[in-house]
Amino acid sequence: MKREGAAQALPGVVPPPPMTGPADIQSGLAGQGYVATPDLAMALHLALQLGRPLLLEGAAGVGKTEVARALAQWKSCALIRLQCYEGLDAAQAIYEWNYQRQLLAIRAHAEAGETGDAVEARLFSEDYLLERPLLRALRQPVAPVLLIDEIDRADEEFEAYLLEVLSDFQITIPELGTIAATTRPMVILTANGTRDLSDALRRRCLYAHVDYPDRATELAILQARCPQVEDALAGQIVAFVQSLRREELEKKPGIAEMLDFAAALAGLGLADLSDDPAILQAALATLLKTQADRAAITTEVAQRLAGKAA
Amino acid sequence: MRGAVTRFAARDPGPAARIVGFMAHLRDNGFRLGIAETETALAALAATPADEASVRGALKTVACGSVEDWARFDAIFDSYWRNGGRVRTRAVPSASPAHTRNSRTAEGRTGASGSKADAPDSDGTGESENGGEGRLVATTITNRMKKDLRELVAPEDIRAAEQLAHRLGLALRDRRSRRSRADRRGARVDLRRTIRASLATGGEPMRLAFRQKPDRPVRITALVDVSGSMTPYARPFLAFLAGLMRADASADAYLFHTRLVRVTEALRDDDPLRALNRMTLLADGFGGGSRIGAGLHHFATTHARRLVNGRSVVIILSDGYDSAPSDELAAALERLSRRGCRILWLNPLKGWRDYAPVAAGMAAALPYLDLFAPAATLEDLAALEKELARL
Numbered sequence: 001m002k003r004e005g006a007a008q009a010l011p012g013v014v015p016p017p018p019m020t021g022p023a024d025i026q027s028g029l030a031g032q033g034y035v036a037t038p039d040l041a042m043a044l045h046l047a048l049q050l051g052r053p054l055l056l057e058g059a060a061g062v063g064k065t066e067v068a069r070a071l072a073q074w075k076s077c078a079l080i081r082l083q084c085y086e087g088l089d090a091a092q093a094i095y096e097w098n099y100q101r102q103l104l105a106i107r108a109h110a111e112a113g114e115t116g117d118a119v120e121a122r123l124f125s126e127d128y129l130l131e132r133p134l135l136r137a138l139r140q141p142v143a144p145v146l147l148i149d150e151i152d153r154a155d156e157e158f159e160a161y162l163l164e165v166l167s168d169f170q171i172t173i174p175e176l177g178t179i180a181a182t183t184r185p186m187v188i189l190t191a192n193g194t195r196d197l198s199d200a201l202r203r204r205c206l207y208a209h210v211d212y213p214d215r216a217t218e219l220a221i222l223q224a225r226c227p228q229v230e231d232a233l234a235g236q237i238v239a240f241v242q243s244l245r246r247e248e249l250e251k252k253p254g255i256a257e258m259l260d261f262a263a264a265l266a267g268l269g270l271a272d273l274s275d276d277p278a279i280l281q282a283a284l285a286t287l288l289k290t291q292a293d294r295a296a297i298t299t300e301v302a303q304r305l306a307g308k309a310a
Numbered sequence: 311m312r313g314a315v316t317r318f319a320a321r322d323p324g325p326a327a328r329i330v331g332f333m334a335h336l337r338d339n340g341f342r343l344g345i346a347e348t349e350t351a352l353a354a355l356a357a358t359p360a361d362e363a364s365v366r367g368a369l370k371t372v373a374c375g376s377v378e379d380w381a382r383f384d385a386i387f388d389s390y391w392r393n394g395g396r397v398r399t400r401a402v403p404s405a406s407p408a409h410t411r412n413s414r415t416a417e418g419r420t421g422a423s424g425s426k427a428d429a430p431d432s433d434g435t436g437e438s439e440n441g442g443e444g445r446l447v448a449t450t451i452t453n454r455m456k457k458d459l460r461e462l463v464a465p466e467d468i469r470a471a472e473q474l475a476h477r478l479g480l481a482l483r484d485r486r487s488r489r490s491r492a493d494r495r496g497a498r499v500d501l502r503r504t505i506r507a508s509l510a511t512g513g514e515p516m517r518l519a520f521r522q523k524p525d526r527p528v529r530i531t532a533l534v535d536v537s538g539s540m541t542p543y544a545r546p547f548l549a550f551l552a553g554l555m556r557a558d559a560s561a562d563a564y565l566f567h568t569r570l571v572r573v574t575e576a577l578r579d580d581d582p583l584r585a586l587n588r589m590t591l592l593a594d595g596f597g598g599g600s601r602i603g604a605g606l607h608h609f610a611t612t613h614a615r616r617l618v619n620g621r622s623v624v625i626i627l628s629d630g631y632d633s634a635p636s637d638e639l640a641a642a643l644e645r646l647s648r649r650g651c652r653i654l655w656l657n658p659l660k661g662w663r664d665y666a667p668v669a670a671g672m673a674a675a676l677p678y679l680d681l682f683a684p685a686a687t688l689e690d691l692a693a694l695e696k697e698l699a700r701l
Contacts, residue, residue, distance in 0.1 A: 042367030049357035099501035106513030
């Protein structure tokens with residue numbers, strides 16, 4: 001940046017600490033075994049710099065959830081995960097009172113002869129509050145990574161509630177008052193398009209679309225995650241999976257499936273994909289997860305793809 | 311191909327204005343961006359290394375909000391910042407959009423997403439080229455002759471349809487809610503309220519409070535095919551549409567033939583006959599050809615993005631005779647069903663004996679339908695009440 005250049009030119013002025021750029025994020029995540037594309041690294045960089053939530057969209061199995069895990073490991077902070085589902089509500093996402101304990105406490109206090117305001121104040125105190133992921137994320141001493149996974153599975157009421165949390169980073173509990181965030185969590189939302197998200201939510205977030213990796217990236221991922229696989233076989237595996245994704249399949253194999261496939265082949269002691277059709281066909285169980293897909297990739301098709309990959 | 315970097319006029323006010331100009335350029339290309347996004351873009355650039363790849367990536371992550379945006383962004387970026395070294399006379403578009411367009415066409419640039427003029431027969435499948443062979447085929451020819459819908463629909467039809475639509479609206483409740491609300495009777499004990507109330511009785515939960523899953527009203531969206539092949543059924547269907555609009559304030563209505571028009575506002579007119587008159591004016595081309603696939607695709611990509619959600623029921627009233635290839639229809643329906651809505655297709659031909667959905671369009675549509683039922687008259691629609699309640 002120009003500003004930094006000017007600062008360095010002045011004698012005696014200490015240059016500002018180097019700004020962490022997208023390249024640092026890329027190398028940092030690579031240290032955790034995650035290979036990020038430049039687009040994704042830039043999105044993460046801006047999300048960290050601007051303190052904005054990041055919405056990651058893409059097909060299942062392209063490593064959206066894994067980003068959050070790698071980021072948390074790299075920053076050595078907690079990863080707090082909220083898995084969304086239809087009907088998810090405030091009691092499961094934010095906080096809930098521990099009613100059973102409250103009931104017991106009321107009894108105990110009544111027997112001890114206590115009544116009135118003192119009891120009520122004690123019942124609605126921190127001791128009886130059950131933290132759920134969103135509240136927990138706001139009360140961490142070190143800013144955590146908050147992963148809101150598959151937000152498109154939650155219904156719209158929850159999406160609206162989330163907007164409030166994501167814009168103010170505070171939560172109001174009627175009995176306790178407003179709890180402001182001690183640290184601002186790094187928020188990552190993932191969606192894989194089971195429904196369109198509201199514009200309001202999209203506008204709050206930075207956006208990145210994660211696609212299936214290209215050949216070189218996928219090879220790098222395989223080598224980072226499964227170093228025990230021989231280079232020649234790794235190349236074949238990646239080429240095979242890439243060509244498999246181009247076939248007409250109901251459910252295309254993701255990166256996790258590719259890694260399972262590689263681990264399976266390595267475990268079965270195969271050195272070359274086209275060596276043993278029976279083993280290859282058995283190992284396809286890790287890649288193809290529906291009956292129709294298994295039927296579509298017959299031994300002949302698998303051998304043709306393996307032959308091209310070799 | 312990327313051209314050389316755009317040069318800006320000397321009187322241009324600077325980088326911030328250029329970013330504002332770029333955001334306006336994106337907006338012209340259908341990106342939904344507000345002032346807040348421009349601020350974010352400037353903040354993002356301040357936190358970004360100043361090389362082209364980084365700037366491109368930073369603006370991309372700020373400006374995009376969907377897969378479609380993500381795919382189109384690079385071309386739009388190039389067209390603004392790399393237009394072959396031509397001088398861009400104005401970084402900030404002027405207030406009048408018409409003028410902006412003029413100044414841009416003068417530079418010899420076309421928008422990245424130029425919309426295709428929707429001329430009949432533009433795809434060469436129309437009968438004017440193939441020659442009519444007297445078969446029962448859908449046509450792409452827009453009917454120039456105007457038909458007055460008032461001749462087709464009688465006021466008493468509308469009154470009957472209004473009652474019918476009201477009943478159908480009640481039948482179509484959404485029972486999938488997993489949320490619960492405080493209720494006097496219900497399946498689950500509301501511990502929160504019970505404990506609160508128990509404080510008054512010394513901690514004894516004497517009175518239990520309950521929670522119940524509420525039914526939600528659904529939003530009905532009706533799309534009526536008014537192409538030539540549907541003319542015999544126009545009377546009940548248009549009456550139904552008019553009645554639906556009067557019975558349900560949240561319902562939404564569209565007509566389609568070779569184009570798709572939203573008639574919701576027109577049909578909300580207090581006077582039912584005047585409403586039909588307004589609809590006639592909107593539905594220019596009534597009784598002409600049918601392009602169901604294109605119409606539904608237009609619906610799925612524009613109106614549906616705003617107005618259809620998981621609690622919507624989309625009712626399509628059509629015979630399924632489409633002049634366009636059937637995969638277009640299937641793709642549009644798939645897109646629509648991805649929004650989580652339920653899709654009902656009411657086909658007047660299905661009531662015929664020995665009818666099989668062999669029209670290519672109808673066959674392609676079947677996998678995406680939650681209900682495929684016959685309906686040719688208002689009575690048929692009324693008979694659907696029970697089936698709708700089961701959905």
